[in-house]
Amino acid sequence: MPPTLLTRFAWPCLLVLSGCAIYGPAETVLPRQQAWVDGRRVDYVTTDISDHAMAAQAGVNHVPRLADALGAGRASLTERVYKFADGSQISVFASGPAAPGADRPDPNYSPLWRLVLARWKAGASPRELRSEEAVLAAESEGSLTLEVTGIVVNCPITRGVDGAALRGVR
Numbered sequence: 001m002p003p004t005l006l007t008r009f010a011w012p013c014l015l016v017l018s019g020c021a022i023y024g025p026a027e028t029v030l031p032r033q034q035a036w037v038d039g040r041r042v043d044y045v046t047t048d049i050s051d052h053a054m055a056a057q058a059g060v061n062h063v064p065r066l067a068d069a070l071g072a073g074r075a076s077l078t079e080r081v082y083k084f085a086d087g088s089q090i091s092v093f094a095s096g097p098a099a100p101g102a103d104r105p106d107p108n109y110s111p112l113w114r115l116v117l118a119r120w121k122a123g124a125s126p127r128e129l130r131s132e133e134a135v136l137a138a139e140s141e142g143s144l145t146l147e148v149t150g151i152v153v154n155c156p157i158t159r160g161v162d163g164a165a166l167r168g169v170r
Helices: 003-017 052-058 064-070 132-140
Strands: 033-037 040-044 079-084 091-093 112-120 144-154 157-159
Touching (some): 064 144, 079 132, 079 144, 091 132, 132 144
Parallel strands (some): 079 112
Antiparallel strands (some): 033 040, 040 157, 079 091, 112 144
16 A cells, blocks of 8 residues: 555554554654743743734744633733843743642642733843842842733743653653
């Protein structure tokens, strides 16, 4: 049987024979990014953004409904992520899961983040900020401006501050 016919007919059979696990002919790899959480690096992926222009630029799903997670009269489902508008450093997450995975769930963790744009003021001495506390201190001292946006991003942490990773993360 030619390879194209084998692929066409064998693929559905593999799905049936494998039960719930889906094995495909190629592995999908999402670009790994890094951010700071409480002075330690974490890995994450971005899959969805509520803002069209940002989603198009990042090459991810544009999901306007993510903005509903902000609450509008009820509790927000989001945490804050501080993104440096000039790209001078990696983002800073307000928090992260105690450990990724199902064994030790963190009731305060959400992969939905409200984007806060951080900009160094003219004359300020930019430095790497590694925690939300450091970001807020730089704002308090007058070195940094923070613009809270209505943009929500879905960025699940795939490798936590403890170094443990979700299954399938290399």
